[in-house]
Amino acid sequence: MDDQHQESGQEIHLPDPSPWPIIAGLAAMFLGVALVWWARDTGSDIASVALGAAGAVMLVTVAGWAYEDGRMRAKAASHQEHGDTGVRFTQVITFAIPEGQLDAARAGLLSELNARESSLRDLAGFQDFRIVVSPAATGTSQVLAETTWSSREGLATYDESRETLLDLINSHPDQVAAGTVQVFDMEVVRDSKDVAVRFGKGTAAAIIGALAVGGFFVGAGLTLFEGESTVVEGDGGGVVPPPSGFAQTGLLGAVDFAFSETDIALPPNTEITMTVVNAGAAPHNWHLFQSSTAGDGPLVSGCTAGCDGGGSDVATPILNGGESAEFTFTTPGPGEYAFWCSIHPTQMLGTLTVAEGVPVPGGGGGGEGDAGDTPSGTTSISAKDLLFSTEELQLPANQEVTVSFDNEDASIPHNIEFFEGPVAGQGALIETCSEGCADGGAAVKTALEAGPVTQTFTFTTPGPGTYSYWCVVHPTQMVGTVTIK
Template sequence: MDHQANGHGNHGEVHLPDPSIWPLVVGAAALFLGAALIYWSRVDDQTFAGPLLGAAIVSTLIAVFGWAYEDGQMRKKAAEGHHGGAKPTRYTQVVTFALAEGKLEQARKSGIIHDLESSDNQLRDLDGFQDLRIIVSPAATGPSQVLVETTWSDREGLATYEETRQTMLDIIARYTDEVVPGTVQVFDMEVIRDTKDVTFRFGTGAAFTIIAGLMLGGFMIGAGLNLFASESTGTGGGGEAPAPPANPFRVVATDNRFDKKEITAGPNAEITITLVNNGRAKHNIHFLDKKGGTTLAPGAEGEIIDGGTTTTVTFTTPGVGEYYFLCDLHPDQMNGTFRVVEGGPVGTGEPPAASPEASPAASPMAGN
């Protein structure tokens, strides 16, 4: 086994950027945007659409600026390396050895290569450790060559590692059946030039913290937008009249839900239920005496209509009690309770039109 100390030659014009968090943030932004669009286009309840859109906007803006800043920093460091700017000296230890013929797959799954990869987690808590790289040159016949490189910010870190921890050589020594005898070589080298930026790393915890922060910030912005929208649509100043009450007999169907889980009407009176199909699938509304029962009254079974169309269902309500309604095509998802109570609404559910007040000019006694 040879152990040599050398200096790296010129690495060439290769710029190797570190793994970046920003593609993950962009992916999260796209996920939030897609969810917001689904809520807006397919769900009547818009409670979550605003927060999801806010999360998408915040995530996208932070990712764009962060990615641009990181790319600028990497280009700057690459330019400094190209022009020979002074950089902190780093050190690397390279270990090479040959795997016996036919041992490559075994080494990857449960042998020496697997153990070398696992050692990365143990090295990360060492002062000065920056990077571990394992390179394999597989051979169809004969031994396969393996190169293991660890990078350190200073010589002291490398020296401490060699003195106090299980090194690559200790791992290699355990696999005498896989390593070709006499092929192990070790090189301790000083990095003369390297454009790879290893001074800042995102751990898993940091990545999840950033994503969680973006989500929380976006949801807060979206919730604020929803609150502002709800306040702006309320009764404002300047004498604006309040919005008329919603029609209790107007039911909106989407795929696959009714906007009402309960409909209330008066007893022994004719009512007209309006069904608006805002979905793409076919729907209807059918009133029954109970779940799994029979049609409540003649005319209480509405026709099945296509998406984008409207129909009405007119029938006479029974006595006071609790009954049932559903969509015959989607009975498990689209159903609710039909309550008949004293004093409940009847007719079409529309409020009665206000009668015009008689003006003095219209009075027959005017001018007498």
């Protein structure tokens, strides 16, 4: 912009807008992307990059603003010191458009005049260009085309060496009323525009705009955090099955960067099978210590299946996003035992309390087996107030079952879909439906219909394990777990 800055006494004329408001808006956009990305809890990698980009762009913006403002002030002071009056010159051309030709002139002559600005900016001494039209309902419409120059020499050079606006006007006799063209070359005696004030207002407006945009994204991020936090019991966002808790299902969620529960309880000296589900994007694991302080002393031993490396220490392998680990171990004697994620040891911590009288999660464990307690035949589940009537289902393994799904929310569409894995929305749908599923297909899901409506479908359950279900249009609110035994 250096070659476009022209001084007029204490004022500096800026024909082009400053780029810094645009750059500040870009920084706010990066900040918003980072906040929303973090709020959705899809991992911190892109969020970190976006935050870094926002900080870098904002620093460049502040530095650029400061540099440009200082340079402009120095130039103004220099010209004031040397007594430069900064006289400017303007060429004004007026003409009339015949009645009935205004629309044609807008598409023809006036459009060509407007397009000439880019070539004018390349000329030495050029400062400004404007076109003013006074349209008339009847009679001729008046037009004023004005160019402003920093010196008489610049205007004279323009008149001598280039096709002028006057030449362009004279080339459209059908759009210019005969005898109405007048040209005035004038010297600007007074210009009351306070450019310094205008630049200051523009800067303030840009900063306020950037803060407003950034504030909007902050509010959106906080809203998303709040909405997601209702899905889990803990500080993390995202969908961590099951929402109902470890005591009911034996599932412990890990989300960037928190466990779904930081305090869990188990009975002593009992064989337990539990599952750790990584519902985030970053890798996690789960280690159980013999002491009440995580990282202090050895791990609890007694694992019989599914632990890291097939060893006896109660520790899962590292789980990437969407992966889970089911393992079996014998709990130690009564006491408090610490657990952590060894990858995020300062953020992901918790305590296991082992005490008499604590039930086995999900009613299992002890090696006795309770398949006889699992329901068979028809299972009912309903949707009301954007929630399922239950967040846990128990079904028998490898049997044909019938499910009745009742949508009680008037005018609100719901469905139910069953997934092969413990995390709803990840992996494939179970495909053993024999009757009543959407589109008559094999995928175990109902059609998406607004309530009140009841749909009944039949499918064959898979083998023992933990599965999941959700409503596809409300995946963060309507989600649950299916335990098949």
